[in-house]
Amino acid sequence: MAGAYCQFCNHRCFVLRRLPNGQELHVATCLRGAAYDRERTGYDFQTSTNPSDIAVDPVILSSAVRYGLGRSSYIVHVIVTNVIAAWPNLTEGTREVIRRDVKDAVDAGRVGSDADRQEWVRLLAATELTVGAGTPRS
Ligand SMILES: [Zn+2]
Incomplete structure (x- = not known):
């Protein structure tokens, strides 16, 4: 849940989701946490609904990443979890832009405090398996 640390990744990797039965709960965005959520509820962060979901152009997400890089703020955690x-x-294309921006900043040390750096590294780790993994769901 929000505020607590995930037992699988040691980050607050949770997002609020709604299940088909209407139940709302916090679920993990890391691979092992998502597997646990699927086992526990039948759903994970990708197969359940975000109750506050809004449609934004993907450029908003890549812009948020550029805004967050170099900052030492809670917003870094929020951006990473949402991306x-x-x-x-x-x-x-959007995946490549975001990963390149984050990787360049991490490599150059332009990532705020160590806690912020860990968040950006978490984004790189969570997304590396899906780069080049084909077309996204529509
Ligand atoms: Zn986690």
Whole structure:
């Protein structure tokens, strides 16, 4: 849940989701946490509904990443968690832009405090398997 740390990734990787039965709960956005959620509820962050979902142009997400890079703020965690949650729906082009921006900033040390750096590294780790993994869901 929000505020608590995930037992699988040691980050607050949770997002609020709604199940088909109407129940709302916080689910994990890391691979092992998502597997646990599927086992526990039948759904994970990708197959359940975001009750506050809004449609935004993907450029808003890549712009949020550029805004967050270099900052030392809670907003870095919020941006990283939301980008990971939206990742399956992003185009290959947007994925490449975000990963390149984050990787360049991490490599150059332009990522705020160590806690912020860990968040950006979490984004890279969570998304590396899906780069080049084909077309997103529509
Ligand atoms: Zn987690």
